[in-house]
Amino acid sequence: MQKRIFGLSLAAGLMLTAVVAIGLANADEMTIGVAFDKIEPFRVAEKKALTDAIAGAHAKMVFANADKDPQRQASQVDSLVSQGVTAIIVIPWDIEAANDLARSAIASGIPFVSLDQAPSDLQSVTYHVGGDPCADGKVAGEFFVKEAAGKPFKLLELQGGLANDNGIRRSKCLDEALKAALNITIVARVPTDWNPQKALEGTENAMQAHPDLAGIYAPWNDALQGVFSVLKEKGRLVPVGVPTHIVIVSIDGTPLGCKAVRERLIDLEIATPLPEMCYRAVVAAIKAAGGTKAEPHAEFLPGIPYGPGDVKEMASKVWGCNS
Amino acid sequence: MTTRRRLSRTGAQLWSLTAVLLLVGIGFASLSDRFADLDNLRNVLLQAAPTMIGATGMTLVLAARGIDLSIGAIANLSLALAIALSGTRSEATLVTDTTWLVYPIALLSGLLFGALNAAAINILRLTPLITTLGTLAVYRGLGLHITGAALIPVSGPILSFGRAQVFDFGLPVFAALMIAAMGWLFLAQVPLGRQLLALGGSPRSAIETGLRAERLIVLAYAISGLCGAAAGLITVGRVGVVNPDLGDGMEFTVITAVVLGGTSLFGGRASVLGTVLASLLLTAVDNGMTLTGANPYAYDVVRGFVLLVAVSADAVSTYMHTRGSPLIRELRA
Incomplete structure (x- = not known):
């Protein structure tokens, strides 16, 4: 693990240097268009990381937010194309519509990089970089299998977006990891559309039906506050290690996720390598604008797992622990 | 349609909605022994x-023949303002501590x-749909600006x-x-409430009979905004966090509940009891x-199916009710 993190950090450093070098060579022309699907806490952190990387390359950034509207995102990308930006980095809201947006931009000679949320056809974009929702889901599943240790284990799965690549794969790959563990029963799968209020209501309802719930999979950090509210009301919000503790695994690595780990309220957090992801997107965009093909064509970076036992050692690698 | 007939029709709708709620309850109770628990x-x-x-x-x-698409955005902005004005954020804990002032600020906002x-509708003479669609974007944008689109955990009152x-x-x-x-x-006993229904039923007649339409519109939308903020206070109080999505989609849920409860989208007919039953039905599902x-x-499939059943039951009960009415008999003859 340490070697991999060292390798990733080294790669990030080298890439940033490359970004700066390429940026200095094209200092006058470069404007990177950035089109987000929505604005929420994780996106705010991504925007900051992109801003830093683009500024590091001495380029300008033009930013647009589609606010969950695929039509608006299409218009924003069109307008970035007509402005003649050097390259476009997009977090797609509609993973199908993103294919056409990418083809249209590339046909106009503008590289199209997708970030975080993969389009349905990866071949349509110049380059894609994101977290690895499947790897993260598997790590979560394997952790539950280990915690259950062969005993009967009732698990609540809070699902993110059902029409969203990250949401679908974080769920599907959890299932794959749990397939062989017949002692683990997923008692409820609650669609939440990434909404903390729905996470609260789903947890409340599931605990009503299954007071002996043993685990909760909350695949995004914003769900945690709602989950904690319910557990507190039921007297089950106790630190890891206390017998009545409910095993909780979450994904993202935000400051709130890190805080929950430090307070020993959750057992495992899988931190998305957000700064790394954003650096790679900027590097690929600038390289592609200079005529260099991105290799590999798509990258899915697995999250960094950490828990109360190793949070001190891992904190420097987790973006949310350093924000 | 006379007032008595309107009330009777509303009564028929309430019975059909109650029947659907009971059916849904019995259905879920047979599938889960926990559903009918008092807890x-x-x-x-x-x-x-x-x-x-x-x-x-x-x-x-x-x-009153209006619509408020901005109710969720009002919940969001009111809470964002109240937290910004009455809260103190601790950088160490990342939690914003609030005071009791959060309540009056949110509700007044x-x-x-x-x-x-209402002022925009009255002054600009735009349709409520367009006006509140615009203010939805403005209020949501302002809310995001105030919170910086951050997730704000809260503590205190x-x-x-x-x-x-x-x-x-x-x-x-x-x-x-x-x-x-x-x-x-308010709707059944207070003159202003009756005037709201009259305005919704026939705005022109209401104005010609001397009702102050603009004042009534301000009243209805102000109460709606107040209710939006109150709903936001409950949600934030329960979840313990102000999130950028607060109130997102709330307008659709509440409009569904209101229409399902028997209130006409075209004004003049309203049932608060139906609204309560429909809210319970949506949550129970x-x-x-x-x-x-x-x-x-x-x-989503089950939600949609239950809605269709409720609307169909309403249509059937309305048909059964009107079939025997003197007006219908006269028209058929």
Whole structure:
């Protein structure tokens, strides 16, 4: 693990240097268009990381937010194309519509990089970089299998977006990891559309039906506050290690996720390598604008797992622990 | 249509809605032995409280032939403002501590933003749909600007209202029932409420008979904004966090509850009791789906199916009711 993190950090450093070098060579022309699907806490952190990387390359950034509207995102990308930006980095809201947006931009000679949320056809974009929702889901599943240790284990799965690549794969790959563990029963799968209020209501309802719930999979950090509210009301919000503790695994690595780990309220957090992801997107965009093909064509970076036992050692690698 | 006939039709709709609610209850109770537990009924009532409150406000707006698409955005902006003005953020804990001022600030803000909607409708003479679609974007944008689109965990008095218990029921349940009762009384007994219905039924006649339409519109939208903020206070109090998505989609849930409850989208006919029953129905469906461990992809399908059944039951009961009416008999003859 340490070697991999060292390798990733080294790669990030080298890439940033490359970004700066390429940026200095094209200092006058470069404007990177950035089109987000929505604005929420994780996106705010991504925007900051992109801003830093683009500024590091001495380029300008033009930013647009589609606010969950695929039509608006299409218009924003069109307008970035007509402005003649050097390259476009997009977090797609509609993973199908993103294919056409990418083809249209590339046909106009503008590289199209997708970030975080993969389009349905990866071949349509110049380059894609994101977290690895499947790897993260598997790590979560394997952790539950280990915690259950062969005993009967009732698990609540809070699902993110059902029409969203990250949401679908974080769920599907959890299932794959749990397939062989017949002692683990997923008692409820609650669609939440990434909404903390729905996470609260789903947890409340599931605990009503299954007071002996043993685990909760909350695949995004914003769900945690709602989950904690319910557990507190039921007297089950106790630190890891206390017998009545409910095993909780979450994904993202935000400051709130890190805080929950430090307070020993959750057992495992899988931190998305957000700064790394954003650096790679900027590097690929600038390289592609200079005529260099991105290799590999798509990258899915697995999250960094950490828990109360190793949070001190891992904190420097987790973006949310350093924000 | 006479007042008596309107009330009778509303009565028929209430019976059909009650029947669907009972059927849904029996169905889920047969699939999960926990569904009919008293604890779970408390749970359903508590989860329905924000919808009930928002929908009561929306009932008044629809009664006056209006619509408020910005109710969720008002909840968001009112809470964002109240937290910004009355809260103190600790960088060490990342939590914003609030004071009791959060309540009056949020509620007054909601009232003000609702009244602003009405002012825009009255002054610009735009349709309520377009006006509130515009203010939805403005209010949501302002809310995002104030919070910086950050997730803000909160502590202090803001949690008290959403989490307090009275006789083992959540305090929001009593608040929602009280607000609904006030809404019902307002429409049924208070002259201003009757005037709202008259305005919704026929704006031209209402104005010609001397009703002050603009004042009534301000009243309806201000109450709707107030209810939106109250719903937001409950949600934030329960979840313990102000998130950028607060109130997102709330307008659709409350409008669904209001229309399903028998209030006409074209004004003049309203049923607060129907709104309450429909809010409970929508919440009970979600609750039952989780309790029975339903496939997550089935949630929307079942929700849609229940809505269709409720609307069909309403159509049938309305047909049965009007078939025997002297007017229909006369028309057929």
